[in-house]
Amino acid sequence: xxxxxxxxxxxxxxxxxxxxxxxETLKRKYLEELNVEIKDINYLGYLLxxxxxxxxxxxx
Numbered sequence: 001x002x003x004x005x006x007x008x009x010x011x012x013x014x015x016x017x018x019x020x021x022x023x024e025t026l027k028r029k030y031l032e033e034l035n036v037e038i039k040d041i042n043y044l045g046y047l048l049x050x051x052x053x054x055x056x057x058x059x060x
């Protein structure tokens with residue numbers, strides 16, 4: 001997680017062609033954005049993000 005503007009945010013990003021799977025994408029993004037090396041990953045669920053939509057998913 002990151003803190004921007006006093007708000008907690010998840011890292012963001014998309015898989016690159018060289019990422020062999022989603023675990024590798026997650027490891028790469030955390031290292032790039034948070035300087036954190038992840039070794040063990042346990043899935044708790046997922047968050048579906050719809051792109052290119054005018055519909056607001058979350059409001060403050």
